[in-house]
Each structure stands twice: as structure tokens, then as C-alpha cells.
Amino acid sequence: MIQGIVYLLQVTCCIALLYSFYRLFMRHETYNQFNRILLLSILAISWILPLLKFSPMNFDISQGSTLVSLIPEVIITPQKIPQLQDATSGRAIWIIIVSILYLAGVCWNLGLLGWKIAGIYKIIRRGTPHQLSDGTCIVAVNKDIAPFSWMHYIVVSKQDYESKNELILLHEQAHIKKGHTWDMLFVELSLILQWFNPTLWLLKEDMQDIHEYQADKAVLHQGIDAKKYQLLLIKKAVGTDRYSIANSFNHSSLKKRITMMLKQKSSSWAYLKGLFVLPLVAIIALVMSCSGKSNQNNTDLTAKDTTNTVSMVKNDSGITADKEAVFEVCEQMPEFKGGMKSLMSYLTNNVKYPKEALDKSIQGRVVVQFIVNKDGTIVNPKVVRSVDPYLDKEAIRVVMAMPKWKPGTQRGEPCNVKYTIPIMFRLTDSGNKAKGNS
Numbered sequence: 001m002i003q004g005i006v007y008l009l010q011v012t013c014c015i016a017l018l019y020s021f022y023r024l025f026m027r028h029e030t031y032n033q034f035n036r037i038l039l040l041s042i043l044a045i046s047w048i049l050p051l052l053k054f055s056p057m058n059f060d061i062s063q064g065s066t067l068v069s070l071i072p073e074v075i076i077t078p079q080k081i082p083q084l085q086d087a088t089s090g091r092a093i094w095i096i097i098v099s100i101l102y103l104a105g106v107c108w109n110l111g112l113l114g115w116k117i118a119g120i121y122k123i124i125r126r127g128t129p130h131q132l133s134d135g136t137c138i139v140a141v142n143k144d145i146a147p148f149s150w151m152h153y154i155v156v157s158k159q160d161y162e163s164k165n166e167l168i169l170l171h172e173q174a175h176i177k178k179g180h181t182w183d184m185l186f187v188e189l190s191l192i193l194q195w196f197n198p199t200l201w202l203l204k205e206d207m208q209d210i211h212e213y214q215a216d217k218a219v220l221h222q223g224i225d226a227k228k229y230q231l232l233l234i235k236k237a238v239g240t241d242r243y244s245i246a247n248s249f250n251h252s253s254l255k256k257r258i259t260m261m262l263k264q265k266s267s268s269w270a271y272l273k274g275l276f277v278l279p280l281v282a283i284i285a286l287v288m289s290c291s292g293k294s295n296q297n298n299t300d301l302t303a304k305d306t307t308n309t310v311s312m313v314k315n316d317s318g319i320t321a322d323k324e325a326v327f328e329v330c331e332q333m334p335e336f337k338g339g340m341k342s343l344m345s346y347l348t349n350n351v352k353y354p355k356e357a358l359d360k361s362i363q364g365r366v367v368v369q370f371i372v373n374k375d376g377t378i379v380n381p382k383v384v385r386s387v388d389p390y391l392d393k394e395a396i397r398v399v400m401a402m403p404k405w406k407p408g409t410q411r412g413e414p415c416n417v418k419y420t421i422p423i424m425f426r427l428t429d430s431g432n433k434a435k436g437n438s
Helices: 002-025 032-053 064-070 089-126 158-162 166-177 180-193 198-220 226-236 254-262 269-275 277-292 294-305 340-350 355-359 389-400
Strands: 073-076 083-085 128-131 137-141 148-150 153-157 307-315 318-327 364-372 378-385 408-410 413-425
Touching (some): 002 032, 002 277, 032 180, 032 198, 032 269, 032 277, 089 137, 089 180, 148 166, 148 180, 153 158, 166 198, 166 226, 198 226, 198 254, 226 254, 340 413, 364 389
Parallel strands (some): 073 413, 137 153, 318 413
Antiparallel strands (some): 073 083, 128 137, 148 153, 307 318, 364 378, 408 413
8 A cells, every 4th residue: 555655656756857847848849749749758657667666565664763663562461451552553544544535536537537438429429420431430419519529530510510611620630640539548547546646637738738739730731721720719719518538629728729820830959858858767767766775775784784793592402602694674574474463463372461560560661672593593582671570571581482483584595683572561450550661
């Protein structure tokens, strides 16, 4: 769940950075096909780049300096009622809330997209189809509607069809030939997953503008008088229904379209400006790489800072000294057989509340640190946070009695790793007063 949230945030940052470049340097250039490819590339790169540099399996919240605080704390009571208190429960609740809100937005936008597409096909089914020789199908409907294209369909009002308006037909055919519907589907699907990203909504608006610029340019290249065409745009700009997902004849801002028609062609320098996005992509990739490998980098630093300790290991032949590096963190941390849940179960079933501490109403949290050797043996247990000698002794006893763990590994080789476990001794009788540290 956390990995998915991190990935979505990385995609959001990529879109924001790359689109900002487009907005500042390329948006007002007349190279519409180049800008179209640039926007599609920005969107595709933003989805792919975090996947190449971020591996969800590397995001381990149980590593690093927060290891102790994030290990679930086992609570021991005199009645031996097994209780588990997860220090991350508050954080987990927020993650669940955020996930629910996000999924609600995804479902809403997915349903909205389905409703839009269903509405388009409903109009197409109700209209009268007229097949053209190039495979395009003109659908005339008994409704005052702005002409629009969807896939290979051109939808016009019955009045526009009967008037045989060539300009409308040329405009919508340009949308179909250039495959603008597929662009919009790609953007809409991205918006379903990134509905919270305002940058992507701006990108969608710019993509629609580019589509209209291209279609307008295709019409004018047929030798159509520009003033005649612009007057038609003004005439069709008001009083009709539109469909935001489709390529409509009067979809984009009329002022922007006319301005683009009259604008002088951009210089070749505009292409070079567009290529400047490549270094930006490289920088983002580098940042993603550093972020994705942060755990591994921390591990390498830990490996350099490790100290040599003498571990007294008890085996069948007696006590031997094993002088080797002990890691604070390694690539694959040690694991109690059966995982964290089994470890908690073992502690709750084996730790006993000392009678001496119970008689004196002593309670508190004992933190025990030990080393998991390369063979999984527990060695050198010590109390790093003491409460009372009786509680400390019981915590050490249970840790020493643990079965072998699955050892940690560094660069594929077993290694010695420090591990810390908090054990909470808690009295349930409200009449007793705690005399220890709590």
C-alpha cells in the first residue's frame, strides 16, 4: 500500500516537472505535431520512469534508524492475556484513509469516463449513419449539437449534414486521420489514476488545444479561405452541446485557435528548446535512482561503520569466540521463523510476569538487544533499557531461549546482525501503583 502511494507521488512529481518545462518553453510554439509528441512523451515517461528506478521491494520501513520504534511491542500482563501494540497503528490508519479516498476518486472518474463513452455511443446509435469511401462514418442526429469525432465516427447535427458543410467534414476527418481519439483515451486513463493531480488536468487542456490547432491547419492547407473558416468557428462557438472526451469542432478556446492560425511560424530554435527536456529527464532519473536505492546506500554506510565484536556462541563443543563484523542493518534483515507474527506469539506465550515484580507493583518497558549470528543463533543479549532486575532477567531468559532465526544476509552472504525487541510489562490492576519506569 505504501509502495503504491510512493509510486503515485513520484509520477505526480515527474508530470509536474516535465509539464512545467513544456508550459514555459514550448506551449506557444507553432510546431503542433512536435508539441503533441512531447506531451505524450511527458505522460509516458512519467509513468515509466519511477518503475525503472523504484522497486517496491526495496521500500522497507523496518530498516534504518527507525527499526526499534517500528517493531511491534509485545505487552505482558499478570493474567497472561496476549496483547500486541503496533507502534505504527496511527500511521496505518492514515494510510488506510488516504487509500480509501484515492480509490473512491479512481472509481468516480472511471465511472465518469464510462458514462461519457456510453453517452457518445448512445448518440451514435440514435443517429443516421452515412458511410464514406475512406471508412469514415458520418452520423447525423436530430439534435443541435457541436460537430465532433470519435474513433472513425463524425457526429453532426442533421442541419449541418444537409447543408453539406465541407469545412466541418475536413476538420473532423483531420482528427480521425491523426488518431486524436487515442491521445485523449491515454490522457483520460491517466487522469483516472492521477485524478488528484492538477498538472495533468492542465496537460489535458493543452492536448485538446493542440488537436484543434492541427485540425485547423489541415483545413487551411486545403486552400480554404482563412476568414471564411474563422467566421464558421465563431458561428459554431455558441448554443450547442459538447462532449469533453471527444474532438469537437468548437472545443478549444476560439481566441487561441484564431491566434494560432494567424501566428507566424516558429523558428527552428523551437525544436532545440524541446530537446532540452532530455537533460531534465536524466536529472529526474538520477534523483529517482538515489531515492530508490536509499536503503541500499544506508546499508553500505552501515557496513563501513560496523565494529568488530567478540560473540560468545554456545554450541555442542562448548563456548567459542566468533570475531566478525556485526551489522546494524543489512540488505536482508534476520527473521524469526514464521515472521513477525510468530515472534510476537512466541513472546506472549513464553514471557512470564516475575512474581517479585508483581508483588512490588513494578511495570515498564524492557528493551533487549541481541545479535543474530550467521547461523541464526541468538548471542550476546543485553538490556539497553532497564526497568527492574527481575523484569530484565525474564526478558533475557526468553530471548536466550529463542529457537534459531533465519539469518540476515549482506551481498548474498549470511552475516551477524544486531536486533532489538521491546517487551512491555504492564499491570492491569488500577489499584496498584507502578514503581518502575513506564
